[in-house]
Amino acid sequence: MPISQALVTRYFQLLVNRQFTEAARELERLKQKMQKTEWNRGYFRALYGMYLSKKNNDDSYAFFSKLDLSDMEALHRYRREFLDHMRNGLHGDFDRGYFSAWADCMRILSRMNISSAPSNGGAGSEKVKIETLKSDKNQATIANFLRDGKEA
Numbered sequence: 001m002p003i004s005q006a007l008v009t010r011y012f013q014l015l016v017n018r019q020f021t022e023a024a025r026e027l028e029r030l031k032q033k034m035q036k037t038e039w040n041r042g043y044f045r046a047l048y049g050m051y052l053s054k055k056n057n058d059d060s061y062a063f064f065s066k067l068d069l070s071d072m073e074a075l076h077r078y079r080r081e082f083l084d085h086m087r088n089g090l091h092g093d094f095d096r097g098y099f100s101a102w103a104d105c106m107r108i109l110s111r112m113n114i115s116s117a118p119s120n121g122g123a124g125s126e127k128v129k130i131e132t133l134k135s136d137k138n139q140a141t142i143a144n145f146l147r148d149g150k151e152a
Contacts, residue, residue, distance in 0.1 A: 042097030
């Protein structure tokens, strides 16, 4: 039975939105539905590694942590590179499954249209500089909440 692309797509959406509990459930569902092959084992290991990398988000050397999700050109370039590795006959089944998961990830992320700039409200709202964490540009710092509390 092939891997359900709907489950994989949902898994990546949950990871990007940092919904780790649901992502872990989807990952478990994927694991239950996979046949026990080397290719699937490599595919699953890549998905699990992405989960750990995104959840911890403190490793400045991790590929997924440094990935700019709004750079479509880079996502397409990475996907082509992962597809080249997947098609390479010198790699074993485990490695080809691993690279296939990364290629799927790049394909799905490029279709999600994720903007790197946080939204600041409607058309009439003032421009407010939001301070973000160095390791995760989607997460605001406590300074934003303190500043918002003083204005009220």
